[in-house]
Amino acid sequence: EPEVTQTPSHQVTQMGQEVILRCVPISNHLYFYWYRQILGQKVEFLVSFYNNEISEKSEIFDDQFSVERPDGSNFTLKIRSTKLEDSAMYFCASSESAPGNTIYFGEGSWLTVV
Amino acid sequence: GESVGLHLPTLSVQEGDNSIINCAYSNSASDYFIWYKQESGKGPQFIIDIRSNMDKRQGQRVTVLLNKTVKHLSLQIAATQPGDSAVYFCAENIHPGGSYIPTFGRGTSLIVHP
Numbered sequence: 001e002p003e004v005t006q007t008p009s010h011q012v013t014q015m016g017q018e019v020i021l022r023c024v025p026i027s028n029h030l031y032f033y034w035y036r037q038i039l040g041q042k043v044e045f046l047v048s049f050y051n052n053e054i055s056e057k058s059e060i061f062d063d064q065f066s067v068e069r070p071d072g073s074n075f076t077l078k079i080r081s082t083k084l085e086d087s088a089m090y091f092c093a094s095s096e097s098a099p100g101n102t103i104y105f106g107e108g109s110w111l112t113v114v
Numbered sequence: 115g116e117s118v119g120l121h122l123p124t125l126s127v128q129e130g131d132n133s134i135i136n137c138a139y140s141n142s143a144s145d146y147f148i149w150y151k152q153e154s155g156k157g158p159q160f161i162i163d164i165r166s167n168m169d170k171r172q173g174q175r176v177t178v179l180l181n182k183t184v185k186h187l188s189l190q191i192a193a194t195q196p197g198d199s200a201v202y203f204c205a206e207n208i209h210p211g212g213s214y215i216p217t218f219g220r221g222t223s224l225i226v227h228p
Contacts (some may be wrong), residue, residue: 004157035218043158043203043218056215091157102148103216105157 002026004106006092012112013082021077021109023092032075033093033103034067036060043091049075082113126225133194135222137187137204146207148216149178149189153200158218161189161202191224199226 034046089108145166150158177190205216
């Protein structure tokens with residue numbers, strides 16, 4: 001069964017450092033998403049991406065965040081200067097072309113900022 | 115404020131019992147709802163969805179009920195098994211700016227005792 005894959009599974013970084021989280025969405029999907037989940041809290045929407053541009057973003061997705069689809073398969077989330085409060089599980093997700101289709105999530109990348 | 119919420123943060127049941135997990139939503143414009151299951155350390159996994167033109171949908175051992183009058187959603191799991199132990203999230207697709215963005219509730223932890 002096709003799945004969304006994410007790397008790394010766990011990353012520890014120092015405060016102020018840049019982090020890039022990588023995702024390979026399901027191959028025939030055209031909509032891509034990043035969500036995050038702080039430990040013990042709900043899953044929060046960060047950004048959606050379609051046709052090589054951001055289609056929606058939340059208040060959390062400020063200037064320190066950026067997304068990119070550098071090639072035909074990868075979808076990345078960059079955090080430019082990490083803060084302690086960025087420590088969370090980051091989930092990549094994708095869905096088929098039509099809006100409203102089911103979103104499939106990856107296993108997540110656990111980011112710890114120290 | 116939070117537009118999707120859950121009535122019970124933890125639900126404990128005996129193996130073989132039926133489980134009912136409830137969810138309230140406040141956005142009357144929401145037209146698509148999804149239940150996700152999240153096991154420890156994993157990403158949300160799609161269980162079942164329902165569109166607002168339906169009031170009931172059945173899957174394998176699961177049933178979702180939608181009551182638009184009171185903005186209430188429930189997930190029923192028949193013959194609950196230990197493998198069903200997880201956190202269950204309801205998510206609603208809203209239309210900020212025309213895009214579908216699943217917005218998650220806080221989650222209910224289902225504990226199944228053998």
